[in-house]
Amino acid sequence: MTDHEKSEDLALDRLRAADPAVGSGVDLTRLRAVVDARIAAEAGGDGLAPVTDLTHAPSRRSRWLRVAAAAAGAVVIGAAGFGLGKVTPGNDGGRDQGGAAVSTVPQGEAADSAAGSTAALDESRMSYPGSWSHTVFRAVGLPSDAGTATTWAFDATGAFTAERVAEVAAALGIEGEPALVDGSWQVGTTDGTGAYLLVYPDGQAGMNFYDPAADPWNCQVGDSGKDAVECPRSDLGTAPGDDEARQLTRGLLGELGLDPDAFEYEVSKDEGAGWISVAANQVLDGNRTGTAWWASFTGAGLQSLSGSLATLVELGDYPVVGAEEAVSRITDPRFGTLNAYSILAAENVRDTAVAESGVAEGTAIAPVPSTDPPVPPAAGAAVPWPVEDVAITSAELGVAQYTTPDGAALLVPAWVLSADDGRSWTVLALAADVLDMAP
Amino acid sequence: MAEHDEGWFDQLFRAHATAVHRYFVRRAPSEAEDLAAEVLTLAWRRRDDVPDGAELPWLYRSAGYVLANHRRKKSALLLEQLPETPDDADPADAAVTDDVVRRTLAGLSERDREILLLHAWEGMTGEELAAVLGITRSGADAALSRARSRLAHAWAEA
Numbered sequence: 001m002t003d004h005e006k007s008e009d010l011a012l013d014r015l016r017a018a019d020p021a022v023g024s025g026v027d028l029t030r031l032r033a034v035v036d037a038r039i040a041a042e043a044g045g046d047g048l049a050p051v052t053d054l055t056h057a058p059s060r061r062s063r064w065l066r067v068a069a070a071a072a073g074a075v076v077i078g079a080a081g082f083g084l085g086k087v088t089p090g091n092d093g094g095r096d097q098g099g100a101a102v103s104t105v106p107q108g109e110a111a112d113s114a115a116g117s118t119a120a121l122d123e124s125r126m127s128y129p130g131s132w133s134h135t136v137f138r139a140v141g142l143p144s145d146a147g148t149a150t151t152w153a154f155d156a157t158g159a160f161t162a163e164r165v166a167e168v169a170a171a172l173g174i175e176g177e178p179a180l181v182d183g184s185w186q187v188g189t190t191d192g193t194g195a196y197l198l199v200y201p202d203g204q205a206g207m208n209f210y211d212p213a214a215d216p217w218n219c220q221v222g223d224s225g226k227d228a229v230e231c232p233r234s235d236l237g238t239a240p241g242d243d244e245a246r247q248l249t250r251g252l253l254g255e256l257g258l259d260p261d262a263f264e265y266e267v268s269k270d271e272g273a274g275w276i277s278v279a280a281n282q283v284l285d286g287n288r289t290g291t292a293w294w295a296s297f298t299g300a301g302l303q304s305l306s307g308s309l310a311t312l313v314e315l316g317d318y319p320v321v322g323a324e325e326a327v328s329r330i331t332d333p334r335f336g337t338l339n340a341y342s343i344l345a346a347e348n349v350r351d352t353a354v355a356e357s358g359v360a361e362g363t364a365i366a367p368v369p370s371t372d373p374p375v376p377p378a379a380g381a382a383v384p385w386p387v388e389d390v391a392i393t394s395a396e397l398g399v400a401q402y403t404t405p406d407g408a409a410l411l412v413p414a415w416v417l418s419a420d421d422g423r424s425w426t427v428l429a430l431a432a433d434v435l436d437m438a439p
Numbered sequence: 440m441a442e443h444d445e446g447w448f449d450q451l452f453r454a455h456a457t458a459v460h461r462y463f464v465r466r467a468p469s470e471a472e473d474l475a476a477e478v479l480t481l482a483w484r485r486r487d488d489v490p491d492g493a494e495l496p497w498l499y500r501s502a503g504y505v506l507a508n509h510r511r512k513k514s515a516l517l518l519e520q521l522p523e524t525p526d527d528a529d530p531a532d533a534a535v536t537d538d539v540v541r542r543t544l545a546g547l548s549e550r551d552r553e554i555l556l557l558h559a560w561e562g563m564t565g566e567e568l569a570a571v572l573g574i575t576r577s578g579a580d581a582a583l584s585r586a587r588s589r590l591a592h593a594w595a596e597a
Binding site for chain 2: 008010011012014015016017018019020021024026028030031032034035038039042198200202203204206207208210215277294296304306308409
């Protein structure tokens, strides 16, 4: 923590003190029971229960199967997989017959299934690679021909050198020799007395520049920091306007050796606080790569700048699959979807809710909770197992960021597959023969 | 990678279930147990994806998705009943009893709020924060630094 951040610390400390979880407890035993019941309920459904040899060693049965068998109304289903093998009603039959016992689906899960697409959609975005349940995808009117597309890598090695860091520091007007501190390059001091530059050893050679003299919130708090409730904002004059800020940003990128025309600029500002920010979004062949530079200005000049110093290197023209095959990759366990989603995009969530509530006329949105328990299906009736059918009607070939296991950052060709309601899924487009799938 | 079996899950639960529950106590207090259970169930279902040595950031990241999905279902419900879009108030505001802090949080964008709460309440910084947010370390540092400075502004205005 640097001294110049003390003014922010006051607000942060108060925020910490307002933590609603202070003093809260949790009944771990009950929580564990809820978790166990849900895992057991899923165990028979998609075969993800721990593999256990039930015919020969009942004592080694997984705890979830024990939980499930003990639940009232257990239905026994053949161990070969859901829906296959013998179905025998009730009690303890399963233990001796080597079947996987499945308890009735808890209410929470039933509501999820009723909402169908929403549960399946978000789950696929939760981890990388995503995988899907309760959903089938069809390609409708998509081109099937394969082709080639360029794959890129971010080369951080050329940027993470003393020479390059010194160049950047000079362009930003910081004095001093670059030094390696905790694995990152640093020019200037981080104690609030002057501007500094940091360059990180990550796959994109990220850099961060900060100048406290241009920060209206950089007040020096006295020794008795706790007494200083007021941190008056210094008046640094008027921040540059939109166009000027854009021009300044273009100029900065040029001085760093980048091509200002390779970016799309977006301005955001806070007139009251006297600062203006410009996001320079990197563009490649007309598509945004997801990488951006951020520059913030106040009346006193450049307050902060961050971005990637790594240069893009072409790995070559690689074969890619056609859009039709890409659709089948969404549910292929080797691929799934590339995560183009982040919790930071929570505002997107509301938009898709509007789209989906409009589209899903036949699908019930999660029912209004009532106080009566749900009515079970009639004996012999089919078990509701809604499967959503998504028609992919448009496909666009672009690039997506992908980080390899050892941290190298790549831009890989990716298909963005969309349905008519605007939902989209991003899938790796590279053909299998250029992938090293060794685990 | 050692097998992520039941023993692994037992350890994960013992080490992190409370933290996951607290995440939801802070943001969706009345459904905290239910949502925490969903995340832990997900950790079992996706056990092969949970990185060794970085389990907690993975859990918080999943918790973020579970929370967003939960809120979306709630707002979809509201859309059924009310034609206007739901207001932007963060449900977490209800959990915070400090009025000044609540007003301060209301003055921030949703993304700034989430970064600051992960930092102030879950104690995430650096690599861990980057892992939770799904961005690079430098991106996380920059985003946190911007959020902190906007917090200071909103604090003065509150």
